[in-house]
Structure formats: structure tokens, C-alpha cells
Amino acid sequence: MRTSAFHLATLREVPADAEIASHQLMLRCGMIRKLTAGIYSWTPLGLKVLKRVERVVREEMDAAGCLEMLMPSIQPAELWHETDRWDNFGPLLLKMTDRAGREYAFGPTHEEVITDFARAELRSYKQLPVCFYQIQTKFRDEIRPRFGVMRAREFLMKDGYSFHVDEASLDDFYQVMYRTYSRIFERLELQFKAVIADSGNIGGATSHEFHVLADSGEDQIAHVPGGTFAANVELAEAVATGERPAPTEQMRKVDTPDAKTIEQLVDQFDLPIEKTVKTLVVHAAEDQPTALVALLVRGDHELNAVKAEKLPQVATPLTMAGETEIRAAIGAGPGSLGPVDLPIPMVVDRALAAMSDFGAGANIEDKHFFGINWDRDVALPEIADLRNVVAGDPAPDDSGALELIRGIEVGHIFQLGTKYSEAMNAVVMDEDGRGVNPWMGCYGIGVSRIVAAAIEQNHDQRGIVWPEPLAPFTIAILPLNHHKSHRVREQADELYARLTGAGIDVLLDDRPLRPGVMFADAELVGIPHVLVIGDKGLDNGIVEYRRRGGEDGEVRLDQLEQFALGLAGKA
């Protein structure tokens, strides 16, 4: 491609509403343009990268025996009613109505559609196992879209769905997909980690997420460095630690008028934060005797919403009680709550259950109890794993101390089981002639998000540093003074023709610009290999070579073509 014939639309200034590196760089080098909140156009440059990701994904899915198809993005409401997700999927589901008043959703995922397809197409165990996939635009009406295509509302996703006669077959295929995903991210040359994950509202039991590691990632991963354990913190179990020490203090009531937060309490009194308690009041599940339930964790710990929602006492989704509700039920406001004389049911975290001589609100305005001890001062209530793990916690498989890192979720695989085939009455005949609901697996990859994640992981001050498999162009030829110097132009044109002829994606910058502009653009766009052809070099029979993010060098003119072919693996 010649730059003069391409739409290279780079920006020198950083657009005001881009926060993170990938978003800024994608806008600056002109890969995407925003249409409206969370919805982007992919420019010719951006699309080239997107296609690169697609190609690797497609090749590996095909190699694993999966069958590509394409399903509609507009889906009838009836299908979603069959699985009750029309009402339960939540506000992310974009709903619409046609002129006849029929309701539809713009597909955020395709379990219903594929299961509908399967119940019509799949009749016999002889057709199984089978996995269908597609690469398609999805829409999720995110509460707060941000970070460009990282958390967009409209995005490109690869979603695959497999069908099996029994659980063993699903299990086997799940492993195949796990390996396929690993291979995809290896081929894309991204640093990634597969972690145990929560299956969220897609449902199912076993589930792994694939994360591209980056400090800007929205997810936290708990893992043992060099070890086997890795899990999303949403799911990582905080194991119980140690025996509870014997009481040494008497419980006493203290006036704490200015201590409404744990921080203030610790500041104003001689109390380590590990001896404080955080009392969170949430809505109880409908079948509970009380409207509210208290969840208690140590003062320096965080409540884990995913774990809390799994408690039978707690309403889903997790809803914090308002101050008015709390005062009505307890008689004291947030900031003065604690386990002693608490009039509503409570569940305490394992770490809190192992505490002695601790301080907590007295459930009386502006009062705390210090020196509280379980059993002696208050009965120890139900214990559960309620908190997020913190760095240094032992791994639940006892393989070492946990470290917390950040990741960007780019892939997620699930064992769905028969949730959808049962709900939608998909049935195949097994070997014994009995009708069974096929076991299903579901496998997603955020294709557009991968582009942003790759940039988060691979950029510097000057721009993107693409892993080669993702680069929009493999080689850039920068002829200096191209429009004036005949020999520069001849060299550049000839090299361009040869490389293009060899099937290499080359960008020849034939704009009549100063060198600085061409260098800056090539670096911003992140082209891995740059060949600079100038009169000065030609005088000495050489061309300059620059590796993006690497060392610069020189190439002799008589070796130029071979060298360039070698760069692209075409020698």
C-alpha cells in the first residue's frame, strides 16, 4: 500500500476523552473513530489489525474441528423467554420492537439461538460431538462504556458452542478448547494467563478466563508466581488462617462520635485495622425471615460480591441497604454497626471468625465496643468465605502465597451442562435409543478487545509496538525526499514492487513530507520493520533498518531484497 493511496489519518494531539494508552493510540493513529458512546467505526488501518486477530482465531478454531457459521444478531424475545433470560439477563440486553409490536433483542451472546438451531438440526448422538462458532458483532448495553473498544457496547466477538452426548465428552472437548485458546494467544504473541473464573449470567459450572496481563486491566487475578494456581479474585477462595487466640481484654463501650469509618476509628483510637470489623448490610433473599442481612468482614478486607451473592440468605443481585433502611431495622446508622446485639441475621467471614479482642460498632449511635470476643460477648454466627483474597494469602490448593496482578479478559470458556438444552427442550437420541439433552460448552473470545489489550501490553512513548502477527503492515519503506530524488524513488519503488509481489504487507510512504513526519507516523502506527532509503545512505551503498522497539542497523543495497524478505519470513 502506498500512503498516498491509503487513508492514514494520524493525530498529533491526544483526543480529550481517551484515558488509557490503547484508546489514545488507537484514536491517534486513526484505527477507530467514535460514532457515539461505546460504538466505534474501524478505519481501514484498524480493520487490518482486527482481521489479523480474526484470522488466527479462525485458523485455530478450524484446526480444532469447529465449524464456522453465522447467526442473526437480531433475536426474537420468545427464544429468550424460554430460558427466562429475557427478564433475568439484566439491563445489558438491548431490546427493541418492530412495527407489529414484536419484541427482539440485539444479541449479546447466542446460547438461545444456537440451542434453537441445535434442537432442529441435531437428532442423533452420531452427529456429536460438534462445535459451531461464529465471528460476529455483539451488543451489550454496558452501564458505563469506557476505554474505547476495551469496554465498548458494540464489539466483535468469536463465540462457539459445542454439543455432546455426555459430560465426559464435554470435558474432553473443554480441554481441547483450553489448549486451542492457549495456542491462539501464543500465536498472537501476547502475555496471558488462564484463570479459574466465575461463570456469571451465562451459567454453568467449570469455567476459565484468559487474561492478557496489563496494569491497566479491569480484572484482578490471584496467582502463585511460578505455581499452578491462578483464579480471578472474584472466585479465589480465601482459606481460613490459624486458630482464634484466647481473649485477653474485657469488652467495653466507648464513645466514638467522630469515627464513622474504619479509617477514622483506627486514626482516633489505639486500634490496629486488623482488630476492626466492617459491617455491611444487604438485602436478604425473598424467602428469608428478615428483609436485611449483615455481612461482616475484617476492617482491612473487602467484601467479595460474587461470593456474597452465592449465600442463600442474600438477594441476587447483591444490593446494599440504604441508610434509612438500616436505621429502621437496627436503630443506628452505618458507622456504628457491629455484631454485638445486632437485631438482624449475620454471616461472618472466616478471617473475622478467627479474631479476638476486636472493636466494632455497638449498634448505638456514636458508640463502639472494644475488646469484643466471640462466644463470650456474642455468639459466633454462620461463617463463610466472604472476602477478596489479598496478596500474601495462602493459595487454596496450598501451593504457595498469592500475588495479585491485573489482567484484561479476552477469552472465556464455560461448561454449560444441560442448562440450555433442558430449558429449550433440545433432545438427541443416544446409543440406547433414549432421548437425552445434549451437554453444552460455550467459548468466547473478544476479538476487538484483543486489539486494545495487545496495545496496552505493547506500546512506548512514541506509539504502538505491535507483535508482528498483529501489525497492520509488516514493513514500512520510508524514502526520504522521494519526490525530488530519482534514485531514492527508483530504489523504493523497486523494493516495494518486489516485496508486495512476495505477498508482504508493505506500506510505502510516498508523501512529499519531511522525514520527521514519516518517522513519527511509522512509529505511532507501530510497524515492526522500517527501511529508510535516503540519498546519504545510497551514496554509501546502504539502506537504514529500524526494528520497532529494537535495535537499528544498516543493510547493504545488494542484500536489501533478501534481507527484507527475511524480515517477513519469506526468504
Place this chain on the structure above:
RNA sequence: CGGGGUGUAGCGCAGCCUGGUAGCGCAACUGCUUUGGGAGCAGUAGGUCGCAGGUUCGAAUCCUGCCACCCCGACCA
């Protein structure tokens, strides 16, 4: 959904408080010069100041309503 903020040329912004019909930088276009790190000079073009009402002789500016976008929060009591 709650709180905050911003809408003025393609992008980044000033002007608004104190009303008098719009300006700067980048980008774009033309010409000349320049040519190894985002050039210089001269010139050109581009805006119903988010939309709708209102106040006023007069509104980008003041008032009301609406819309859009951005940030923070939505467990950390």
C-alpha cells in the same frame, strides 16, 4: 441509576462572570522556500457557538427545559 463536569471550525481549547454578532494552536487548501526527527513565510477556506423556548433594542454570553458526551460512584459504612 446517583453525583460532578463539558458541549464554540476536523482535533485541542479561549471567549461566557461583566450581553454589542467569534478567536487561538494543530490539521486542511494555494504559492514560495526548506528537506534525516512532527519546518518557515505569505495567503485561503471552514462555525445556524448541542437543540428548543424565554428575557433584551441586541444572546455563544443571562434564565428555563431538553439532548448528547465525559469523569467519579454504584460493597469499603
